[in-house]
Amino acid sequence: MLTVTFNGQTQTLKHRLTVRDMLDYMGLAGKRVAVERNGHIVPRAEHGEILLHDGDSLEVIAAVGGG
């Protein structure tokens, strides 16, 4: 078991996931998003490679209407 923080919410995972698996798990498969892990950008090309660690903090953003 490991826990990661996803946009401020704690998520408990049974086993380690890649960033891409985590996005799929959170219902964001195929969505245009950007990911920051522990304060550092994870480039899209690396989403399938980077494995999450216990205690990781993810910020996942999209573009919304704004001025």
Added chain:
Amino acid sequence: MQDPLIIAGRPYTSRLLVGTGKYKDFDETRLAMEASGAEIVTVAIRRTNIGQSAGEPSLLDYLPPSRYTYLPNTAGCYTAEDAVRTLRLARELLDGHALVKLEVLGDPNNLYPNMPETLKAARTLVNEGFDVMVYCSDDPIQARMLEDIGCVAVMPLASIIGSGMGILNPWNLRLIIDNAKVPVLVDAGVGTASDAAIAMELGCDAVLMNSAIAHARDPVLMAGAMRHAVRAGREAFLAGRMPRKLYMAEASSPATGMISPLGKAA
């Protein structure tokens, strides 16, 4: 292209930049953007909704990148650090896109910019290769500092964000415009078409607005009005207004050749 607006070396036909917030729905957003003629549209960067349904449309689906240049902003950021992180995420989101709008706020009630944090964020972003368009106070000294740092446009407020109070200090705007070598945009405060025209007549290079369109009774109609106002103001600026002659009337029609008054032979 006649009289282009050039930002970071790239020419644009439209001198109206429009925000995509606060519309009724994405259809209205799209129609308003089209009616405005804007080529650059601002977007905000926010956390994705957790449990978002897979088929839910996103804003960018309604605004094709072939037609619009996105200008991601840092609205809602109160520190240089948050603003820089937000724009790094935006650059990743938009595949390396460098043109960004920096704003670092200082107060949640008046949304006035925190200029020390804005300057700090601007230095970091310029060093990292961003093309920074920066929301700022209408202080000509700080505007020059931002220009010296390497910002590609300075964007003083005309009045506070979302207030629609119009151009409150045209003299400060003129001080900034007269000294700047980068484009100067009025960002925030425009309420109606005449405000946009006044900004352009003052010599602003462009105007950025959101609420004035989104909060109009008919946003799409107002978007068209703003398009015309910005254009009219620009042309009036280029044409050069007549000098003001205070309390000195001057007829436009000839003073001679008038018909004679009745009952008097000329």
